[in-house]
Amino acid sequence: MAANFWCSSQCRKLLDQEEVGHLSPADQEIGMTSEDAKIIKIHMTDYIKTLAQQVKVRQRVVATAIAYFRRVYTRKSFVEYDPCLVAPTCLYLASKAEESTVQAKLLIYYMKRTRAVPQEKCTYEVPDILHMEMKLLEALDFYLIIYHPYRSLLLLLQDAGITEMTKITWSLVNDLYRTDLILMYPPFMIALACIFVASAFQEKDTIAWFEELRVDMHVIKNITKEIFDFYENYSSLSSERLTAALRKLPQRT
């Protein structure tokens, strides 16, 4: 529940690599690859962040919105659910769930100014967001509470006595929302993996501390592998790669 990740629906519904990478038949039919899908999700994650800065909501709202977005596409197709509308609507829904509601018309205003796909004009209006909100609730199976690694990160850093690493580990966590890790692992494991990676980088000796925690180091290493894969292959996308992927999205105007 709210205080206990282990009793939460998020915990019961953690997905494996295959499930998060699943590409719907409809998307396959239009020639989209799972690589394209991955790139589109990264781009839309960034788009949610951009909109969030404009409408001024906090980090946790952004993180929840991105988790919604990624969860929706483990079940739905890009063909049926236009990511250019889904991404802002996820932000809209997350702002309600996190008790800092953003008005739909404000979102529309910024969607028109900052387009999700630069080549395509945004023709969506308020009713489209409201309609999509309903569809998203359904697609999310009405599970709206999302746990994030941030809180555990701060507690863990304190426990390890390395609070000077807050900044680097915090931005690591932020970066990881460009992956599907939040759908796959318990948030505190993601936090631990970020501490693990950051301490390797900064040559902090946290081995003894990790040993004392008695967590499953295999899981930490799996997450670490994902982190390295992300930074190696996806942290900065070339515009050609991005354009090629976005071009596969069905034209809606």
Add this chain to the structure above:
Amino acid sequence: MVDASNRTRPSWLQQYELVGKIGEGTYGLVFLAKSKLSANKGVHIAIKKFKQSKEGDGVSPTAIREIMLLRECDHENVVKLVNVHINHTDMSLYLAFDYAEHDLYEIIRHHREKLSTPINQYTVKSLLWQILNGLNYLHSNWIIHRDLKPSNILVMGDGDEHGVVKIGDFGLARIYQAPLKPLGDNGVVVTIWYRAPELLLGAKHYTTAVDMWAVGCIFAELLTLKPLFQGIEDKSTHNPLQLDQLDKIFRVLGHPTPEKWPTLNNLPYWQTSRQRMQGPKSESCVLHQVVSLQQKSAAYDLLSKMLEYDPCKRITAAQALEHEYFRCEPVPGRNSLVPIQPNEKVIGYPQRPVDFSADFECSGSQPQMVTSSHAVNNTGAASVPGPRAMSQQLPLGNMPRLAPYGIAGQTGMPGLPVNNLPVPRGPQQPHPQQGKRKEPIGGIQNPGHYASQSKSRRMQ
């Protein structure tokens, strides 16, 4: 001939057999239905329909809160959200709950107005224990309910869970662990009679203790059948300071002092209220007289700890469950309505009145006649002569919806089947308007709804 609305009817509706309407509020309507699914065939379900808000802001934050929290909650004393459905055609949202036949508002009223006898001690204790048990679950999961009052405490009717308490209506509930905005930002909450003194004095950072105050008020009301602090709400002001409510509290518990409540001087309205409140300021507490309990009794000890002024010192749900009161005879039980002692009389509480003319699609003001085959006709109402003819004489607008908490002009016919007709009663006892329920999030407040809010049943 098939009605046009029938064709657009969402398929999920097929799993329910509509019985009728049982409540109405700002958010929408509450229906009673029976499940047609083989797994729980015939089981009663309460379906709360949320209308799309007209302001163009989509699903109401109230609905979002209820869905989000209840989707994760799993406890015997918390109402169970069975399912959520959407009708995309009219953008309405339906929440399906396990149906509870009774609630404390109706139970208390039945004793006050029909039986003129107090609720027996076993029942009071069992109800209270289960409320605390549910609340302890919520609080330990960082959820504050914020709107506890008798009509939100549901009690299950006949069946496996007979007499089991379910805390309902999470439309104002919030997770309070690291909220993004201070909790005080959500506007005035909790019906005025059950509102804790720190809220009345303008506290910004309130805690789970506000729920415990409300439980104290409910406990007293179970004992005396009368609301403990019936203040008259000053609706002219948006600020939380409610002088009459404070006055009612102070008269019973004595005036608080900074010695007993150290943070009192920090509360925004403390000085103002002192200046504006006339008359002698007695510090003496007459609570024991008001509730007719011996000051040395365990019941009084528990009650006075729930009604402790200082929220930091107020008893918590977990502590209350361990209180001596629950260890002495009669010990509380799971079926709060049926005492274990064989010589105790079992009271048949009335069932909720049902408006059989209602359809899932109807709005409160403009009922549509039911055309679908699975609605009214199949409820078995045919065994009662003329329900439909009768219902046509009783347009929805005239439904006895007078009681301050709900729609219920209770027919008060215990033991009759659920398809009883709602018979309008004589004039209701005048009750002061219940506290307004302000839509919390800034910018989408909806002041026009306050008036009708008091009528809302808020079933679950």
